[in-house]
Amino acid sequence: MNTAIVYALLIALGSVSNVYSFDFTLATQCSCPFVINPVCGVSRGETSTFMNECTLRCAQKGNPDLDKFYDGVCCSKNECSPVVNPVCDTRGEMHQNYCLFEKEQCLTQRLEGYHLDVDMSAPNCSCMQHCTDSFEPVCDTLGRTHSNVCVFSNAKCMAKAIHLGRCCGDLCTSDRKRVPICDSFGATHEDLCSFLIARCEAGKLSDSAIPQFRSFGHCN
Numbered sequence: 122m123n124t125a126i127v128y129a130l131l132i133a134l135g136s137v138s139n140v141y142s143f144d145f146t147l148a149t150q151c152s153c154p155f156v157i158n159p160v161c162g163v164s165r166g167e168t169s170t171f172m173n174e175c176t177l178r179c180a181q182k183g184n185p186d187l188d189k190f191y192d193g194v195c196c197s198k199n200e201c202s203p204v205v206n207p208v209c210d211t212r213g214e215m216h217q218n219y220c221l222f223e224k225e226q227c228l229t230q231r232l233e234g235y236h237l238d239v240d241m242s243a244p245n246c247s248c249m250q251h252c253t254d255s256f257e258p259v260c261d262t263l264g265r266t267h268s269n270v271c272v273f274s275n276a277k278c279m280a281k282a283i284h285l286g287r288c289c290g291d292l293c294t295s296d297r298k299r300v301p302i303c304d305s306f307g308a309t310h311e312d313l314c315s316f317l318i319a320r321c322e323a324g325k326l327s328d329s330a331i332p333q334f335r336s337f338g339h340c341n
Contacts, residue, residue, distance in 0.1 A: 148172060151179035161195035161231070162187050166301045166338030168195040190300065196227035198336060203305070205267070205276050209246035211238045214320075214331075215279055217305060221333040228334065232313070248278035280330050289321035303340035304332035 148155055153175035162169050162177045164187040171177040174189065181187045201220035208222040209215050216222040219239075226237040241249070252271035259273040260266050267273035293314040301309055302316040310316035316334070323331045 145172070147176040147179045151175060153179060159194045160192055161190045163190040163300050163337065164188070168198065168337055170195045191231040193231050196224060196231065200335065201305075201333075205272050205279070206252070207246065207249055207275055207279050209240055209243040209249075211240045211243075213240075213243045213245055215243075215245045217279065217331075217333050221305065224334045228313075246278075249275055276330070289318045292317050292321055300337055301339050302337060303335045305335050306330075306332050307340045308332065309339045 145155075147153065153173065156173050158173045160171050160174050160177050162171055162180065164184055168190060171180065177187070177189055199220075201218060201224065204218050206218045207215050208219050210222060210226070216225060222237075222239065229235050229237045240246075250271050252269065252275060255269050257269045258266050259268075259270055261273060261276070265276075267276055295312050295314040299312040301311060302313060303309055304316060304319070308319075310319055316332070320331055
């Protein structure tokens with residue numbers, strides 16, 4: 122089956138905007154089936170989407186650091202803006218903005234099989250306000266500038282969000298797939314579990330903002 126036919130099949134499976142660029146050469150070299158069943162691989166913090174597990178295994182022959190991370194297309198690597206426009210989810214956690222919520226939504230779906238949704242009625246969002254884009258700067262006690270009083274109030278709301286539940290250290294256990302994660306404050310966590318624990322611990326401190334997922338790999 123040639124590349125043109127494969128692209129035609131991809132387009133039939135979804136919109137053109139959702140067509141992903143797979144390495145069809147791997148499928149040919151390793152006699153892999155031309156079956157579109159994407160998996161996400163990770164190597165040294167960098168994620169790549171493969172057409173199926175066979176092509177991922179083929180790529181592993183030339184890259185011993187490559188591991189399967191999860192089933193499905195890799196979550197977006199796009200950077201999110203630092204704008205504070207908080208969103209609460211169905212687990213009661215608050216995210217700095219919708220872009221960061223979408224990143225966590227994708228990771229949660231891929232790694233846990235749980236569909237995270239927006240829930241602005243969650244208790245943590247009760248102090249949130251809808252802010253305008255007006256620029257009337259406010260400086261807080263940590264030396265951070267907010268575009269206006271409303272945005273500053275929302276930042277305070279985020280910092281005071283309470284996370285109920287079990288002890289942070291019991292949330293998860295690190296495994297051998299230690300893929301570094303860079304958070305929204307520029308801090309690097311050795312793996313997903315360490316990042317989740319850091320988020321949990323920050324949520325229990327009244328004056329601490331909660332780190333959001335930025336990207337895989339070490340922060341620059």
